[in-house]
Amino acid sequence: MVDYMEFREELYDISNGLNSVHGSEPEIIESQSTIIHPSVPDLIANQSMKKAIPEKKVMFEYDISTTNPLLKIDNETYNKLLIHRINELIDENSIEIELNVLVAPTKKYEIEVEIKNIKKGELKFIDPFQ
């Protein structure tokens, strides 16, 4: 299972040349239940990274399934992040890796909602001194 923090850390590792998957087979990581913060695409889109290994061809694919935190739906994919292309530029012993991130549209749930009743919402005072 990959969660958001692990995903971020992995990207961080890649950017720092600590990740060992470069040059190996494409790695597909799936998660069963992951909450993706809405800002993830902003965080990882178009990151350029340098890595001190000589391999030429590197491909990744991440498939991250998420829960929908708003509706509290478990184990349902509503958003997918696909890192679909990595371009490398060899510069002496370093490789510049460009990650292009494709964000799939949010999955929609078609559900039928029946309003049972409409009533005034009630608030309950919680006494912090008790």
Next chain:
Amino acid sequence: MSEFPWYTIVEGKLDLEQGDIIYKCPSLDLPQKEINTGSKIQVDVKQYDVVILSQSCDLVNAKINSVLLCPFAPLSYFQTQSDILKSSKGLKSLAEGNITGYHPLNECKLKNYESEILVIDFHNVFTLPFAFIDSLAKKRETRLRLLPPYREHLSQAFARFIMRVGLPIDIDLSKYKKEK
């Protein structure tokens, strides 16, 4: 001292801002079961009077999909539930922001929006889609708006509520007590 009004009435068509007050705002009570495509669910709709907590800059520039809302009720409503809010000590604590999770707003004397002191309940914040709450507010002719610096004071109070840290061991100051 200059007069610093707490509220103003704005036209409903204006953009939403932090501190805008929306009466009878619906909140859906989702059933406690998994929701899948094709499923049919029954929901209760609860109507709350709410104040917008999301930042105005996010609302005006449509940078958020969900708007953070916080319900409130008149002070007299909470007084029916707790004796502490009937005592002068409790009321002083409320006014000073020392009752965790609750924040008072002053009386409103503006025509059609008259109210007693309102108490905001930070324990029960919820969100609604921006498009929904924007549409709901704009369908109404006018709405009440909390003005600076009370709006920022509310925002700060919420920040203090959400950022608080519980310590595993309290500091014991009892042995330092000095008899007069």
